[in-house]
Amino acid sequence: MLDDTTARTDGTSAHLPAQPADARPTAGWPAxxxxxxxxxxxxxxxxxxxxxxxxxxxxxxxxxxxxxxxxxxxxxxxxxxxxxxxxxxxxxxxxxxxxxxxxxxxxxxxxxxxxxxxxxxxxxxxxxxxxxxxxxxxxxxxxxxxxxxxxxxxxxxxxxxxxxxxxxxxxxxxxxxxxxxxxxxxxxxxxxxxxxxxxxxxxxxxxxxCQPLSEWSDRIVPRSSSGGSSGYRSGSYGRSWRPARKRPACPYPNPGRYEPGGRLVQGMRVAISGDTSVDRELLEDRAIEAGLHIATSVSRLTSLLVTNDPEADTSKLVKARSFGTPVIDEAAFSQLLQDVQEAAPAPGG
Missing domain, CATH: 3.30.420.10 (Ribonuclease H-like superfamily/Ribonuclease H)
Incomplete structure (x- = not known):
């Protein structure tokens, strides 16, 4: 390990150059x-x-x-x-x-x-x-x-x-x-x-x-065979890091928006934004097993947005606000997952 008293392994200095005095801010600083x-x-x-x-x-x-x-x-x-x-x-x-x-x-x-x-x-x-x-x-x-x-x-x-x-x-x-x-x-x-x-x-x-992980499953993710000996895809470094997952199609129709204070209903479209204390894939799997549709984006059809950071200006939250989509946190969502209402039977069923 190297600290501020040592040089890098390649022998070059890792210190930042000193700032010229006239480049330093002199005005007030936002509180x-x-x-x-x-x-x-x-x-x-x-x-x-x-x-x-x-x-x-x-x-x-x-x-x-x-x-x-x-x-x-x-x-x-x-x-x-x-x-x-x-x-x-x-x-x-x-x-x-x-x-x-x-x-x-x-x-x-x-x-x-x-x-x-x-x-x-x-x-x-x-x-x-x-x-x-x-x-x-x-x-x-x-x-x-x-x-x-x-x-x-x-x-x-x-x-x-x-x-x-x-x-x-x-x-x-x-x-x-x-x-x-x-x-x-x-x-x-x-x-x-x-x-x-x-x-x-x-x-x-x-x-x-930042929501630290409280529940984690170290499940191995299958890798693409197109990216070299390690399955790593050249050219994707530093961009999209979460591999796309194929989710099963939700077998239930969308019953509409979640009503605050009510129950989740099978078929509701749920989007998740930001960090979660339960590993995201575990949380998504639990929602899918309960009969919900996990959406990758927010639209007018989205029933509910789950986030632990409701003040953030993420694209999902901005859209949810514009559409009037209900927003709840992860703890409330996890509680609701324990009692999801069954989908209404199809007409004539």
Whole structure:
């Protein structure tokens, strides 16, 4: 493991350059902004729910984005390392690395009481949350900030939402793409001016609640045979990490919207937004077994939206508000799943 007193394994410095005095914000700072940030990057064996972390890096920043320290570690995933052509970490390189359980305390200390910041933050957060769940621990993260969402909030003139485009916009030089420590450095250096810009506009930061996993099933997900020896699909890295699942067709007609205070009825279309304390696939499976239709998006036909973060501006929540779709949290939904009303018999049945 490397900390703020050491150099990277490739011999180059991992410290951020000092900010010129005239580049630092001098005006007031929005009172509602977080007290500190943990800029995170993880490299993994792949994108599926059973994949593992092979390296992790954290840059701790203060409330105004100034670097406090940084940390990096390899992690033995106890399985094939996956896309070595991307992250460069072979089984031999990871053989003597610590297991996640052995670095969990140190990582937790660096995340605690801070907003987790990452590029495509749902990926990094979900991988971390699942590693802690496997270790029968809880990740000490309560909020996250995605720098893609921040770039959109600030309307930055980027050609796309890749990390290299954000880095180029702020003149940050990438030295070793897909090395967790360098990616975290680049993101920390690009996040700092973006945070200052947001503060100068008193913009609302796109913070989302993080719900640590309390129930987890380490079920192996079948992999596509089209992506190489590990089943990893080249070109999808850092984008969509949740593999599409084929769900059985719901055999019941949609009875309409859920009536608050009433019962769920078989055939209702239910969408889920944000993090859940029960692993998402487990929660979806329970809903399907109860006779509900799990929808991937919200439309006028959606009966109910489930979310633990009703103040978030996710696309599903925005649509639910516009359609007047009822919204409840995961705990209430789990309670309702215990007594789902049977579908009405078909006319003439």
């Amino acid at each position: 509602g902004y977080p007290d500190g940030y943990a800029v995170v990057d993880v490299e993994t064996t792949g994108l599926a729910r059973d994949d593992r972390i092979v390296s992790a890096a954290v840059y701790r920043l203060d409330s105004r984005g100034e670097v406090e320290d940084h940390w990096y570690t390899l992690v033995n995933p106890q399985r094939d390392p996956g896309p070595t052509w991307i992250h460069g970490l072979t089984s031999e390189a990871l053989a003597d690395a610590p297991l996640f359980e052995e670095i969990a305390d140190e990582l937790a200390a660096r995340l605690r009481d801070r907003v987790l910041v990452a590029h495509n933050a749902i990926f990094d957060w979900s991988m971390i949350a699942r590693e802690y769940a496997r270790a029968r621990r809880e990740a000490p993260v309560r909020r996250r900030l995605c720098t893609i969402a921040l770039s959109k909030t600030l309307a930055l003139p980027l050609p796309n939402h890749k990390l290299e485009s954000l880095a180029a916009h702020y003149g940050v030089v990438q030295e070793h793409a897909h090395h967790a420590l360098d990616d975290a450095r680049v993101l920390a250096e690009a996040f700092r001016p973006a945070l200052r810009l947001a503060a100068s506009r008193e913009a609302r930061l796109p913070l989302l609640a």
